[in-house]
Amino acid sequence: MKINIPSETATLHGVIVHSPGHEVSLVNPSLKEELLFDDIIFESDARYEHLDMLKIFNAAMPSDGEVFEILDLAEECFQSEDVKAEFIELMIKELPFENIHTIEKDLLSLEPKSFVRFIAEGSLGERNFNLHPAPNLLFTRDLAAVVGNMIILSRAAKEARAREFLLMRTIVRHHPLFEAVKNNTITVGGHQTIEGGDVLVAAENIVLIGMSERTSFSGLMGVAEQLLHHGVEHVLAVDIPKQRSSMHLDTIFTFADETECVVFPPSIEEKENNVVDLFSDGNFVQCRQCKSLEGTLEELTGKEFNFIKCGGEKRIDQFREQWTDGANLFALAPGVVVGYGRNTKTFQALIDHGYQHMNQYEFVEEFENRDLNPENDGKIAISFEGHELCRGRGGARCMTLPISRSHLS
Template sequence: MDINVSSEIGHLQGVIVHTPGHEVSLVNPELKDELLFDDIIFEEDAREEHLDMLDVFKAAMPSDGKVIEIVDLFQEVFQQHDARAYFIEQLVKEFPEKNLHVIEKELGKLDPDDLITFVIQGYLKKSKGFTLNPSPNLLFTRDLAAVVGNSIIVSRAAKKARLRESLLMETLVQFHPLFSSVRDNAIRISGQQSIEGGDVLVVSDKLVLIGMSERTSFSGLMKGTEGLLNRGVETVLAVDIPKQRSSMHLDTIFTFANSSECIAFPPAIMEQENNVVALFKDGDAIKSESRSSLKTALEESTGSEFNFIKCGGENRTNQFREQWTDGANIFALAPGIILGYERNTNTFNTLVDNGYDLMTQFEFVEEYSDKDFDPTAEQKIAISFQGHELCRGRGGARCMTMPISRKPLTL
C-alpha cells in the first residue's frame, strides 16, 4: 500500500482503527477522569457500533482498500525481538513510578499476545503486583500519528494516560514493514513537547492546519511545523483554539466535508478573530503572518471560497449540545461523502439544507456493499451511524480513524 495522504477528503484507501476491546470494561468510574473518559462504556454495544461503522468504510472504499486493526499490527511487530526490546526499554524509561525495571526481563520473554494484554489492559497473567491502568483511548487511533503526504508525524501524547499509545505507535513506525516507506520521513516529537493527530488537518500537499489545543503544545506545534516545511509543505496554519476538554483537538470543532465545505462549531471557529498564524519558510528561517480568521486564512492560502456549515445549525443551544456529541467531528470517506453520529440531527438537517443527501449507515451499506462505490464530483452524501456507546468516550468518526492512504484529488 502506498502510504500517502494529501488531503482530508481524498477517496479512502487505507485506514487504521481499533475496535473497542476489554480495556474499556476495565475503566473504573473513580478513575474515568484520569483516563480521559467522561463516562463508562458498555463494551459489547460499543464493539457492535464500531464494527457497523467499519462496514460503511468497507462499502465506500475501493476493492483493494484496507481497514487495518492496530492490535494486529502490534502482534506482528512484537514478533521481532528488536521491536519488543525497543518498546519495553521506552516503557520502563517513561513510567519510572511503576518500577517496571524490576520485571523488564520478564516482559522481554512474554509472547506478543501477553505483552499486548499488559500494555492495553494493564495486567500480567503470572506476575502479581505489577499493574497499569487500562488504555481505553486506543479506540481513538487518529491521535497516534498523522500521515501528511509521504511523511508521518508520530504523535507524543500530552497526557500520561495516552503515553503508552505513543510508544506503541513509535515502535510500529520504527519496525513494522507497513511504515517502511515513510520511516525516513518520520517527524518525531520528544521530551515535554506534545502533538496529537486530532490537531493535524491536511488541506493539500502544500497546506496543513495544526491546532494549538489542550493536547498540542506550542513547542510541539513548532516542531511539527518545522518537519513539515522541510518535507514539501509550503504553509502551516496554526490555529489557536480554547484549551478545554470540550474542544480538546481542532477536529472536535472543525473538519472538512469536501474541497470547499467544512463543518464548524461557530463559537470556537466562526466567531473567533486573529487566532490564526500562517507559518512558512523564508530561506532557513520560519516566518509568520497573522490572519484575521480561519476562513480568511483558508481562502487566502488556497484561492478558493469556503462554506462553513454550522455544527448544530442556527440554534445556540443545539450548537453546544451537538459539538459535545461530536457533531463537528465528521469523517470524509471521499469528497462530499461524510460520516457522523446520527444523534446530531440538527447538524445533519443543516447538511441537507446545504445540498447533502442523508443516508443511514444501513441504507449506504445495502446500496454499495455488493458493487463498487465510485464517488462523483456532484455527489454529496451525509451518512449517519449509531454511536450511543462510542460517543461516551468523547470522540467521533474522525477521532476513531487514522487514514494512511487516500487517492489524490484530481483538479
C-alpha cells in the same frame, strides 16, 4: 500500500483503527477522569457500534482498500523478540513512574498476543502487577498524522496515553507497512507535545495545526518548521479554547469536502485574529497574523469555502451537538462523510447544503456490491449509531488514523 495523505477528503484507501476491547471494561469509575473519560463504556455495545462503522468504511473504499487493526499490526511487530525487547526498554525509559523494570523478564517471556494484551489492558495476571488500562486506544487518530508521505509521530500530553504513543512509534519503525516511509518521520522531544487530532491536511501544501490543551506551542512550532522544510508551503496555527470540550482542533472543525467544512461557530466563525500563517522564506520560518480561518483558507487556495454549522442555527443545538462530536466528521471521499446519527441538527444542516443523508444500513446495502463514485453519486452524509462510543468523547475522525488516500483519477 502507498502511505500518503494529500488532503482530508481524498478517497480513503487505508486506515488504522481499534475496536473497543476488554480494556474499556477495566476502567474504574473513580479513575475515569484520570483516564480521560467522562463516563464508563459498555464494552459489547461499543464494539458492536464500532464494527458497524467499519462496515461503512469497507463499503466505501476501493476494492484494494484496507482497514488495519492497530493491535494486529503491533502483534506482527512483536513476532521479533528484538522488537519486543526494544519496546520494553522504551517503556522502562519513558515511563519510569510505572516500575516496569520489575517485570521485565516476565514481559520478555510473553507470546506476542499476550504481550499486546498487556499493553492494552495493563494486567500481567499471575504476577499481580497492574497498570491502568489503555481505553483511549479507541482514538487512533491522536497517535500520529500522515501529511503527504511524512508521518508526524505524536507525543502524548497526558500520562494516561503514553503507552499508546510508544506503541505507534514502534509500529512505524518496524512494521513492513511503513517500510518505504519510516525515515520520513517528524518528532518532537522534551516536554513538547502534539496529538494527531490537532493536525488537518487542508491541501497538499497547506496544513492546519491546532494549539489546544493537548498540543503545546513549542510542539506546534517544532512540527511546523519540519513540515515547511519538507514541501509544505503554509502551516496555519489555529488557537482554540484550552478546554475538555474542544481538546483538539478536529472537535470543532473538520473537512467534509475540499472546500466545505463543518464548524462549531463559537470557536471558529466568531473568533478573530486566532490564526497565524507560518511559512518559509527559504531560510527562516516567517509568520503573519490572520483575521479568520475561513478567509485565510480562501486566500491561500484561491477558492471559496463554505462553513456549515455544527448543530445548525440555534445556539443550544450547536453546543449540544459539538459536545456529542457533531463537528468531528470523517471523510471517506470528497463530499462523503460519516458521523454519529444522534447529531440530527448537524445532518439537517448538511442536507440543507446539498448532501444526501443515508444511515449506516442504507449506505452499506447500496455500496457493498458496487463502487462508490462521488462524481456520480454526489455528496453523502452517512449516520451511524454511536450512543455508547460517544461516552468516550470522540467521533468518527477521532477513531480513525488514515494512512493512505488518493485523488480521483
